Amino acid sequence: MSSNGRTLVSGTSNWGSSPCIRTMKYTKILIYSLISLSLLITGILYIYNTDSKSIEPTKIPFQIINKYPHSTNSYTQGLFFDGDTLYESTGSPSYLPQTESVLGILDLETGKIDTKVKLDRDIYFGEGSTILKDKIYQLTYKNQKGFVYDAKTFEQIQTFEFESKEGWGLTNDSANLIMSDGTDKITYLDTDNFTAIRQISVKYQNSPQYNLNELEYVAGYIYANIYQTNKIVKINPDNGEILGVLDLSDIVAQAREKSSNIAELNGIAYRESTETFFITGKLWPYIYELKLQN
Numbered sequence: 526m527s528s529n530g531r532t533l534v535s536g537t538s539n540w541g542s543s544p545c546i547r548t549m550k551y552t553k554i555l556i557y558s559l560i561s562l563s564l565l566i567t568g569i570l571y572i573y574n575t576d577s578k579s580i581e582p583t584k585i586p587f588q589i590i591n592k593y594p595h596s597t598n599s600y601t602q603g604l605f606f607d608g609d610t611l612y613e614s615t616g617s618p619s620y621l622p623q624t625e626s627v628l629g630i631l632d633l634e635t636g637k638i639d640t641k642v643k644l645d646r647d648i649y650f651g652e653g654s655t656i657l658k659d660k661i662y663q664l665t666y667k668n669q670k671g672f673v674y675d676a677k678t679f680e681q682i683q684t685f686e687f688e689s690k691e692g693w694g695l696t697n698d699s700a701n702l703i704m705s706d707g708t709d710k711i712t713y714l715d716t717d718n719f720t721a722i723r724q725i726s727v728k729y730q731n732s733p734q735y736n737l738n739e740l741e742y743v744a745g746y747i748y749a750n751i752y753q754t755n756k757i758v759k760i761n762p763d764n765g766e767i768l769g770v771l772d773l774s775d776i777v778a779q780a781r782e783k784s785s786n787i788a789e790l791n792g793i794a795y796r797e798s799t800e801t802f803f804i805t806g807k808l809w810p811y812i813y814e815l816k817l818q819n
Contacts, residue, residue: 580766580768581730582729582730582758582759582767582768582769582770583768583769583770584769584770584772585759585769585770585771585817585818586817586818587771587802587815587816587817587818588815588816588818589776589813589814589815590799590801590814590815590816591813591814592811592812592813592814593633593634593636593803593811593812593813593814594633594634594635594636594810594811594812595636595805595809595810595811595812596636596637596638597784597786597787597808597809597810598623598624598625598808599613599615599624599636599638599807599808599809600615600616600617600618600621600624600788600807600808601613601614601615601739601791601792601805601806601807601809602614602615602616602651602652602653602654602693602739602791602792602807603615603628603651603652603653603654603655603663603664603694603695603739603792604631604739604741604792604793604794604803604804604805605654605655605656605696605741605794606794606795606796606797606803607656607676608798609796609798610630611630611631611633611794611796611803612628612629612630612631612654612656612661613628613629613631613638613792614626614627614628614651614652614653614654614663615627615628615638615651616650616651616652616666616807617644617646617650617651618650619646621808624646625640625643625646626643626644626645626646626649626650626651627640627641627642627643627644627651628640628641628642628643628651628654628661628663628674628679629641629642631812633812636810636812641674641679642663642672642674642679642681644665648668649665649666649668649670650665650666650667651663651664651665651666652664652665652666652692652693652694652695653692653693653694653695653696653704653705653739653740654695655695655696655697655702656676656697657697657699657702657716658716659675659676659677660673660674660675660676660682660716661673661674661675661676661679662674662695662697662702662716663695664687664692664693664695664704665692666691666692666693667691668692669686669687669688669689669690669691669692670684670685670686670687670692671684671685671686671687671692671719672684672685673685685719686719687704687712687714687719687721688712688721689704689706689710689712690706691706691707692704692706693705693706693707693737693738693739693752694737694738694739694740694749694750695740696740696741696742696747697742698713698742698762701713701714701715701716701722701723702714702716702719703740703742703747703762704740705737705738705739705740705749706737707735707736707737707738707752708735708736708737709726709727709728709733709734709735709737710724710725710726710727710737711724711725711727711737711740711747711749711760711762711765712724725762725764725765726765727749727758727760727765727767728765728766728767729758729767730767734751734758734767736751736752736753736754737749737750737751737752738750738751738752738789738791739791739792739793740793741793741794741795741802743795743802745762746759746760746761746762746768747759747760747762748760748771748793748795748802749793750789750790750791750792750793752789752791753789754790755772755773755774755776755777755790756770756771756772756773756790757770757771757773757790757793757804758770758771759771771817773790773804776790776804776813777790777806779811780806780809780810780811783810783811784808784809784810786808787806787807787808787809787810788806788807788808789806789807790804790805790806791805791806791807792804792805792806792812796814799814800816801814801815801816802814802815802816802817803815
């Protein structure tokens with residue numbers, strides 16, 4: 526007995542496991558926790574890398590098939606084919622009094638527009654245009670307003686409003702209108718009520734691609750001019766990824782050699798019968814017919 530009358534019991538302590546056993550348990554818990562944390566971090570990194578993985582845009586080779594005259598008074602904002610008939614819509618900057626905001630059929634022999642619609646330049650600045658189901662649609666720049674015309678008579682049959690602050694390029698996928706507004710966004714519009722039904726953010730290797738301008742929808746892809754550059758990009762409409770780049774610097778230089786007053790590259794039209802692209806620019810002397818090699 527101890528001096529205080531309590532019996533000392535040898536062996537296991539009344540307080541539980543020995544310090545050594547407790548240390549082993551804590552070590553195991555720590556190891557399992559570290560393994561779990563490591564697996565969690567690995568999973569997060571995998572998801573991040575998968576989501577952020579981008580495709581290196583390819584350089585799209587092309588061949589110049591032909592060259593046609595184009596009016597150096599045409600400040601091109603929209604270009605599209607209906608069959609083999611080429612249409613152009615133009616804008617009218619206040620500092621260029623010779624320009625007009627018109628829509629009409631472009632004569633490839635003369636480069637002149639057979640004007641079918643003329644907007645009041647004091648009110649509207651004409652922008653992108655497209656044809657869909659016997660109707661021609663045209664955007665305006667700052668008014669958040671568009672026009673709808675009968676494709677045969679060019680009679681104005683409707684107007685519409687859109688939410689984007691500005692109207693730039695316009696095309697369609699045979700079901701909906703597809704518009705740009707100078708940002709990195711491309712918006713799909715319902716042709717029944719002109720509400721935005723879908724919007725994609727265009728990315729160049731995970732960075733937003735701003736200044737999207739004139740558009741053309743071809744074989745499931747969207748082609749877009751990039752404002753104030755010599756490039757046209759090919760966009761995957763499913764995720765906004767830029768898949769290819771068409772560098773037209775040599776063509777721009779050629780056009781500038783002919784006319785020093787040219788402005789930006791702008792205008793993309795695809796002719797299905799020849800599988801060729803027609804491109805031009807604001808105040809350009811030529812329209813170029815290109816065959817893409819991809």
